[in-house]
Amino acid sequence: MQRFKIKIVATNSNWLKEFLYFVQNPKGDFYYGLLGPHPEDKTSIHASGISHIKRYNNQLIKLGKGTPLAEFKGIRQLFSMSIGQLVFSNQHFGIQYKEKNNTLSHVINIKQFNGDIGISTLLIEPNSETKLEPLKKIYKNPNITIYKQTNPHLAILTYNSSDIVKHKLNNIQPQNTGELT
Numbered sequence: 001m002q003r004f005k006i007k008i009v010a011t012n013s014n015w016l017k018e019f020l021y022f023v024q025n026p027k028g029d030f031y032y033g034l035l036g037p038h039p040e041d042k043t044s045i046h047a048s049g050i051s052h053i054k055r056y057n058n059q060l061i062k063l064g065k066g067t068p069l070a071e072f073k074g075i076r077q078l079f080s081m082s083i084g085q086l087v088f089s090n091q092h093f094g095i096q097y098k099e100k101n102n103t104l105s106h107v108i109n110i111k112q113f114n115g116d117i118g119i120s121t122l123l124i125e126p127n128s129e130t131k132l133e134p135l136k137k138i139y140k141n142p143n144i145t146i147y148k149q150t151n152p153h154l155a156i157l158t159y160n161s162s163d164i165v166k167h168k169l170n171n172i173q174p175q176n177t178g179e180l181t
Contacts, residue, residue, distance in 0.1 A: 001026050004149045006104040007035075008119065008156070009097050010088045012111055019094030020079070022121065024150045028069050032079060032121070035095050045069070045078070045123075072123065072152045075131050080120040082161040085110055106145060108158055116161035123152040138165055 001024070008020035022032045028047035034040045039056035043063075047070065051063040067073075087093050088110055099105070110117060118139065124131060124146065132144060132155060140163035147154040 001028060001151065002149075003102075004104075004147070005102070006106055006147060006154070007097075009105045009107045010094065011107055011109055012088065013109070015089070016097035016107075017088060017094035018097045018105070020119070022078075022154055024154075028151065030069075030078070030123070030150075037092060037095060043079075069123075069152060073125050074128070075125070075155075076123045076152075078121045078123060078154075080118070082116045082118045084116050085113070104147070106156055113158075113160050114162065118157075118159045118161040118164070120157040120159075122155045122157070124155045125152055139163060140165065 003023065003025050005021065005023045007018045008022075009016055009018045011017075019035050020032070021035060022030065024030050030045040031042055033042040041056055042054045043051070044054065045051045045066075047068060049066040049068045051066065053061040053063065055061065066076075097105075108117065108119070120135075120139075122132075126148070129146060132146075135144075135157065136142065139157060139159040142157045142159040145156045147156070
């Protein structure tokens with residue numbers, strides 16, 4: 001397995017800002033975190049299933065042990081956030097985009113959304129894209145991109161935060177056998 005890195009980039013056609021990244025190293029460990037002008041925290045999900053957060057001051061916060069990634073089945077949410085349109089242009093949000101070799105960019109054009117923008121990222125078992133179907137009932141018309149360069153795959157969903165069908169949230173059945181203990 002080769003190293004895989006993707007940056008989440010926002011644009012309004014006048015500027016580009018990177019604000020979130022995901023990496024999977026050759027050992028299978030995932031790392032992700034927010035990007036900004038100040039040191040940020042980083043979350044790790046190791047191939048062994050152990051998860052933790054490393055704070056900008058090197059403090060380690062243990063999150064627990066889940067299913068080893070090689071045995072992962074189903075879907076698992078990694079990260080979710082909702083961002084107001086005005087936040088993107090704030091000088092304290094993200095960093096100026098810099099194109100780098102060997103790094104993909106997932107670009108979100110904020111002009112496509114009405115109001116707050118929701119971003120959810122998930123790990124998904126290879127060849128099981130149908131497990132994302134229930135999410136289409138919760139998020140009206142989400143944009144879903146699956147990056148198959150990782151194992152498990154990385155899915156990125158973007159949607160209008162106001163379009164979440166709240167009564168559907170209570171009807172979701174757990175599909176992941178990799179809960180943290």
